[in-house]
Amino acid sequence: MSGGTSELVIQLRDVTKAYGTGAGKTQVLRGVSLDLRAGEVVALVGQSGSGKSTLLNIVGGLDTCDTGQVVVLGLDYGRARDRELAELRNERIGFVFQAFNLLDHLSCVSNVMLPSSFSSRRDGSDPDRAREALRRVGLADLAERKPSELSGGQKQRVAIARAMFHKPALLLCDEPTGNLDTDTGREVIELFGDINREDGVTLLIVTHEERVSNAAQRVIRIEDGRIIEGEAVLENASRAERDRARDARDGAA
Amino acid sequence: MMPVGKLVRLVGRNAVRNRRHFILSGFGIVVGIASFVFFLALSMGVRSWVLQMFPIDRVEVIAPRTALVGALGIEAQKKLDDGIVKQIREHGGVAEVVPRMAIAFPALGVWWYQDTKLKFDVVGDGIDPAYAKGDKNTELFRDWEAEQMQSGQPPPTCGPAPKFRCPDLQYCDTRNMTCHHRVPMLVSRKLVEIYNTQFAKSRGLPVIGAMEEFIVQRGGLAKMRLYMDLGATMIEATTTNLKAPPRQIEGVLLGINDKAIPIGVTVPIGYVKRWNQEFLGEEAASTYSSIVVRLEDKDDVGPFAAWIEKDLDLRLQDNEGKQFALVIFVVTIFFLLISLIIVTISAINIAHNFFMQVSERRREIGLMRAVGATQGDIRAIILGEAALIGLVSGLAGMGVALLAGLGFDVVVPQFLPELPFQPDSLFSFDWWILAGGLAFSVVFCVLGGFLPAHKAAHMAPAQALVQQ
Numbered sequence: 001m002s003g004g005t006s007e008l009v010i011q012l013r014d015v016t017k018a019y020g021t022g023a024g025k026t027q028v029l030r031g032v033s034l035d036l037r038a039g040e041v042v043a044l045v046g047q048s049g050s051g052k053s054t055l056l057n058i059v060g061g062l063d064t065c066d067t068g069q070v071v072v073l074g075l076d077y078g079r080a081r082d083r084e085l086a087e088l089r090n091e092r093i094g095f096v097f098q099a100f101n102l103l104d105h106l107s108c109v110s111n112v113m114l115p116s117s118f119s120s121r122r123d124g125s126d127p128d129r130a131r132e133a134l135r136r137v138g139l140a141d142l143a144e145r146k147p148s149e150l151s152g153g154q155k156q157r158v159a160i161a162r163a164m165f166h167k168p169a170l171l172l173c174d175e176p177t178g179n180l181d182t183d184t185g186r187e188v189i190e191l192f193g194d195i196n197r198e199d200g201v202t203l204l205i206v207t208h209e210e211r212v213s214n215a216a217q218r219v220i221r222i223e224d225g226r227i228i229e230g231e232a233v234l235e236n237a238s239r240a241e242r243d244r245a246r247d248a249r250d251g252a253a
Numbered sequence: 254m255m256p257v258g259k260l261v262r263l264v265g266r267n268a269v270r271n272r273r274h275f276i277l278s279g280f281g282i283v284v285g286i287a288s289f290v291f292f293l294a295l296s297m298g299v300r301s302w303v304l305q306m307f308p309i310d311r312v313e314v315i316a317p318r319t320a321l322v323g324a325l326g327i328e329a330q331k332k333l334d335d336g337i338v339k340q341i342r343e344h345g346g347v348a349e350v351v352p353r354m355a356i357a358f359p360a361l362g363v364w365w366y367q368d369t370k371l372k373f374d375v376v377g378d379g380i381d382p383a384y385a386k387g388d389k390n391t392e393l394f395r396d397w398e399a400e401q402m403q404s405g406q407p408p409p410t411c412g413p414a415p416k417f418r419c420p421d422l423q424y425c426d427t428r429n430m431t432c433h434h435r436v437p438m439l440v441s442r443k444l445v446e447i448y449n450t451q452f453a454k455s456r457g458l459p460v461i462g463a464m465e466e467f468i469v470q471r472g473g474l475a476k477m478r479l480y481m482d483l484g485a486t487m488i489e490a491t492t493t494n495l496k497a498p499p500r501q502i503e504g505v506l507l508g509i510n511d512k513a514i515p516i517g518v519t520v521p522i523g524y525v526k527r528w529n530q531e532f533l534g535e536e537a538a539s540t541y542s543s544i545v546v547r548l549e550d551k552d553d554v555g556p557f558a559a560w561i562e563k564d565l566d567l568r569l570q571d572n573e574g575k576q577f578a579l580v581i582f583v584v585t586i587f588f589l590l591i592s593l594i595i596v597t598i599s600a601i602n603i604a605h606n607f608f609m610q611v612s613e614r615r616r617e618i619g620l621m622r623a624v625g626a627t628q629g630d631i632r633a634i635i636l637g638e639a640a641l642i643g644l645v646s647g648l649a650g651m652g653v654a655l656l657a658g659l660g661f662d663v664v665v666p667q668f669l670p671e672l673p674f675q676p677d678s679l680f681s682f683d684w685w686i687l688a689g690g691l692a693f694s695v696v697f698c699v700l701g702g703f704l705p706a707h708k709a710a711h712m713a714p715a716q717a718l719v720q721q
Contacts, residue, residue, distance in 0.1 A: 054715075063715035082628050086630070090624060090625020101619075118259075
């Protein structure tokens with residue numbers, strides 16, 4: 001996969017997140033700081049419950065952090081309104097989930113077009129663009145099929161086509177090969193590589209599979225809510241922040 | 254915020270997908286709206302029917318009898334004259350003022366009907382012909398005698414004895430052998446009802462259905478002869494001092510009119526003034542028996558009644574229409590409350606169904622948030638689906654109500670006693686009732702969907718997406 005430009009796509013500073021309250025409180029993220037440059041392909045790895053999916057959801061604006069700062073594609077989530085966040089997710093961020101999350105009652109082409117339902121763009125060529133996105137993932141012939149008629153790999157390709165519908169700058173993938181066999185998983189990884197090379201899309205992939213992390217330019221290992229390896233670039237970060245990140249890594253090690 | 258067109262498409266697609274849920278949710282609303290529209294249209298229909306007979310915006314001012322010196326048995330009555338008429342006419346909110354003058358002396362009526370000579374003491378009054386103008390069968394309701402006098406021409410003379418013939422619809426006044434137009438007369442529905450239910454039954458006479466048909470069957474208006482002996486009576490105890498000897502005139506019964514006196518006959522007021530002058534003098538010819546007042550707004554009846562009593566020392570005649578309207582109002586409110594309860598329960602059912610739907614569709618809602626839906630979009634989708642249920646159920650409810658009304662009109666009269674003046678339909682499906690029913694349905698469904706929509710909009714997308 002190709003290298004990236006120097007523009008920062010993701011900036012996290014001292015991000016914390018806990019679920020529950022009182023004795024049942026679980027601290028999921030403990031002061032995570034992270035920078036991603038445009039065009040990078042980064043794998044976020046760690047064991048189950050390490051906080052990698054929560055971190056991905058916070059980056060995607062699907063969840064909120066308790067403290068810290070999250071700036072994605074220039075939007076400071078702490079100051080953004082719901083409409084601005086929704087617009088960012090709609091046009092500049094694509095999501096690929098382990099469970100595909102396709103709507104069973106819609107055809108493939110309608111699933112791919114779903115983001116257009118929430119866009120104020122008046123573009124009569126939506127179906128054509130959706131078919132083009134399907135063609136790109138190799139499913140041009142299955143455009144009118146329902147998800148229930150597809151294999152797991154095909155479903156994930158439809159989900160990727162949907163994520164790419166508005167040509168986003170950032171693709172967030174949560175265990176994208178988790179439900180796929182080895183060969184299909186490899187095809188999906190290759191597809192991500194193509195997207196990164198041809199469109200310059202930044203990819204942050206949550207995975208626990210080595211073959212996926214091997215394909216990434218950078219691997220960030222997270223454990224118990226802390227980044228312990230593949231430290232962030234931390235541009236514009238203060239010396240104290242860099243020290244904290246290093247301490248966190250060393251402490252975890 | 255997503256564009257309206259896209260919202261409508263999405264809502265429509267969801268409705269088709271969840272049609273079973275939609276039908277279950279909408280069933281109660283259909284029943285509720287159907288009963289709402291049915292009962293409202295029925296009560297409005299019956300109300301307009303009743304008010305046609307007893308207009309509520311028309312009140313009748315009368316002068317109450319007051320005992321001046323109770324012990325001596327002396328009674329006095331305030332005089333209703335042109336001065337009072339003028340005062341009422343100039344009062345704000347009054348649209349029309351029509352004085353009525355009673356025939357204040359005895360008169361004996363004779364009517365040949367079905368070869369039976371019916372004799373009766375006549376009760377009657379006079380009204381301005383302009384008051385009945387435009388109503389059915391009132392073309393001949395004119396003061397023919399006054400017109401004859403104003404023309405300056407002498408009336409035609411009667412034919413030679415013994416037949417004393419005159420042109421059609423005229424009679425011969427044997428005092429001076431001149432022809433005069435028969436006095437046009439109107440009767441009320443109530444009088445005909447009393448005749449049908451009381452008089453005809455006990456004497457084996459046919460009932461009067463449609464008055465026009467009745468007149469045609471008996472040879473037209475020319476055969477509708479009613480003789481009146483002015484100044485004569487069957488009641489022996491009568492002590493009225495008359496200034497003129499009895500004389501006979503002829504009348505022509507034109508038909509039924511709601512403006513006629515309830516029991517008796519109504520003629521143009523000019524006749525009554527001249528007759529009262531002839532038999533009783535000036536006082537009787539300038540005293541009205543009542544004054545009919547039509548108000549611009551029926552809601553002004555209360556203040557008008559207060560003014561009449563306080564400032565003019567008069568009062569309003571009890572209005573049967575008002576009492577009927579009150580009964581109909583109470584019954585309407587009762588049925589509307591039942592409809593309201595049905596629709597409210599249905600709205601709660603919708604809320605329950607939507608809460609379940611929102612729980613079942615958590616993942617879908619999370620996905621929509623992930624691909625760019627705002628909280629407002631999610632709220633709009635759920636409320637849009639609720640509104641669609643309301644719209645479709647409301648339309649279905651209206652259809653059911655219209656069909657039920659049609660069936661009611663066909664079936665129910667067969668089980669009711671004969672009512673000669675029953676309207677073709679007891680229902681009044683006015684546009685505002687249908688529009689109100691539809692709006693009512695949509696509003697209640699949207700209210701039912703409000704809390705589930707709020708819950709869906711505030712669902713954390715990340716947690717919604719991991720639902721199993």
